[in-house]
Amino acid sequence: MSTGSSDTRRAGAAKVTGDTGGINTYKGEERALRADRLGTPGLLLSVLAASAPLMVVAGVMPTVFGVMGIVGQPLLYVILGIVLMLFGVGYAEMSRHVHNAGAFYAYIARGLGPTAGAGASLVALVAYSAMQVGIYGILGFEVSGLFATYLDIEITWWMPALVAVVVVGALGWLKIDLNAKVLGVLLVVECALVVIFDIAAVSQPGPEGLSLHAFNPDTLTGAGLGTALCFCVAAFVGFEQAPVYAEETSRPQVVVSRVMFLAVGYAALFLAVSSWAVTVATGPGSVADTSLKEGPGMLFNLTEERLGGTFTDVLHVLFVTGMFAALLSFHNVVARYAFAMGREGLLPAAFGRTNKTSGAPATGSLLQSGLSFVIVLAFAVTDDNPVGDPTAPVLHLFTWMGNVGALGVILLMAAAAFAVIAFFVRRGAGRAQAPRLVASGLAGLALLAIAVLTVRDFDVLVGTGPGSSLTWLLPGIIGAALVGGLVYGAVLRSTKPEVHARIGLGNEAFQLEKAAEAEAEAVAR
Numbered sequence: 001m002s003t004g005s006s007d008t009r010r011a012g013a014a015k016v017t018g019d020t021g022g023i024n025t026y027k028g029e030e031r032a033l034r035a036d037r038l039g040t041p042g043l044l045l046s047v048l049a050a051s052a053p054l055m056v057v058a059g060v061m062p063t064v065f066g067v068m069g070i071v072g073q074p075l076l077y078v079i080l081g082i083v084l085m086l087f088g089v090g091y092a093e094m095s096r097h098v099h100n101a102g103a104f105y106a107y108i109a110r111g112l113g114p115t116a117g118a119g120a121s122l123v124a125l126v127a128y129s130a131m132q133v134g135i136y137g138i139l140g141f142e143v144s145g146l147f148a149t150y151l152d153i154e155i156t157w158w159m160p161a162l163v164a165v166v167v168v169g170a171l172g173w174l175k176i177d178l179n180a181k182v183l184g185v186l187l188v189v190e191c192a193l194v195v196i197f198d199i200a201a202v203s204q205p206g207p208e209g210l211s212l213h214a215f216n217p218d219t220l221t222g223a224g225l226g227t228a229l230c231f232c233v234a235a236f237v238g239f240e241q242a243p244v245y246a247e248e249t250s251r252p253q254v255v256v257s258r259v260m261f262l263a264v265g266y267a268a269l270f271l272a273v274s275s276w277a278v279t280v281a282t283g284p285g286s287v288a289d290t291s292l293k294e295g296p297g298m299l300f301n302l303t304e305e306r307l308g309g310t311f312t313d314v315l316h317v318l319f320v321t322g323m324f325a326a327l328l329s330f331h332n333v334v335a336r337y338a339f340a341m342g343r344e345g346l347l348p349a350a351f352g353r354t355n356k357t358s359g360a361p362a363t364g365s366l367l368q369s370g371l372s373f374v375i376v377l378a379f380a381v382t383d384d385n386p387v388g389d390p391t392a393p394v395l396h397l398f399t400w401m402g403n404v405g406a407l408g409v410i411l412l413m414a415a416a417a418f419a420v421i422a423f424f425v426r427r428g429a430g431r432a433q434a435p436r437l438v439a440s441g442l443a444g445l446a447l448l449a450i451a452v453l454t455v456r457d458f459d460v461l462v463g464t465g466p467g468s469s470l471t472w473l474l475p476g477i478i479g480a481a482l483v484g485g486l487v488y489g490a491v492l493r494s495t496k497p498e499v500h501a502r503i504g505l506g507n508e509a510f511q512l513e514k515a516a517e518a519e520a521e522a523v524a525r
Helices: 006-017 040-049 053-066 073-097 103-112 114-150 158-172 176-203 225-236 239-248 252-282 287-294 297-307 309-344 362-381 392-426 431-456 458-462 470-495 497-501 507-524
Strands: none
Touching: 040 176, 040 239, 040 252, 040 309, 053 073, 053 114, 053 176, 053 225, 053 252, 053 287, 053 297, 053 309, 073 103, 073 225, 073 239, 073 252, 073 392, 073 431, 103 114, 103 239, 103 309, 103 392, 114 158, 114 309, 114 362, 114 392, 114 470, 114 497, 158 309, 158 362, 176 252, 176 297, 176 309, 225 252, 225 392, 225 431, 225 458, 239 252, 252 287, 252 297, 287 297, 297 309, 309 362, 362 392, 392 431, 392 458, 392 470, 431 458, 458 470, 470 497
């Protein structure tokens, strides 16, 4: 529920802090992320890395084909690309008006009110953390497999997973420039190898030839459609993270929106073509059975047949580095959400200060690393067969956490779409904004429908029967985060109205605070 315009909220904050304009930092740079550190290429590589293209092709696609039985996966990517483009129209326009490292929750706070923003902040923190932690499980198992295959050394999956937690945490303390370079190199090589596979698959098709059957709408049938939509939306995750870096980009009004559209367009084309190539290589009639039988190994079997063992060996290594790139990207985003929440009083003040040496949101980085370490360790303790077998805890760490996170991001996007409408309507949006508001409304409705289908089919998503408690416990994590955040926001409204008033204002709130201090000093003199 809206609590008034941004101007009214600034006035509310000013009752406690004063008023100002144009000041970009507070106490040095402790409460502001460093600006002008990312251009279009660096930001684009950072957000695309979160989608881990090879992980999607090797891990997500076989699951959608096999477990969900959706042969029309390539068509899903095209449809979702259109939905997310519509979402991006309003989201990009919002990014021109609001620059905040807490992107989703800041936009929701500006459009639907600070209490809604508090709820969204906790959902975002939980959702992105869950998606990142899930990747540690599949990365750990794949690395242990590489050690067993190529070095004849058996290690438990959680050992490389915990090492990855430490390394990612260390990189979180370094400059975003370094992280962008690391992500960029890994991403370019990874995508190049997938494109080579696509060309090889089309050049040497399976028994059914160059079939376009996967683009037939009749292929979008089956009980797993809702779960397939969730998986496929998760494959796009990353593009919406561009505004998180707005404070650190040069010309954010231009760069952020440009990167979002480039990321969605690239992902839709890349994923649609790659999933189609898989159907061509196996044959549309057999792709579901083959995917169900071979799982992630299907891609590597197909590449070995067409491109040889050396190429496949390199692909195995890139599978790991691609997941590591995604871990870095998610880590950066979670750390920045924690930074934004700390800066605005939703988390302790320590989270709202950056590392004086690198400018990174250090406390948020530590929080993410600590949570990841604890969760991976918890799954490790419950692992009865840690060596040589994809045990339930490993698979559950990846599927459960990944799907919980994807559901949270879908709900955040839907809420943000409606927040865009509310934000511009309150500002007296005229005819010029009408097309953007219509696009946001259509995207919001489509995303809500996907969320409903996802929850309905969650038993398929986690591989349990409809009577399992997991079908409501897992999506309940996101529900609990939302309710907890809304209650917290309502409590702040009653007990700390000055904190409630600055939710979503980001660094603007501390511009007000510094002006108040300057005014107090002037009066004292």
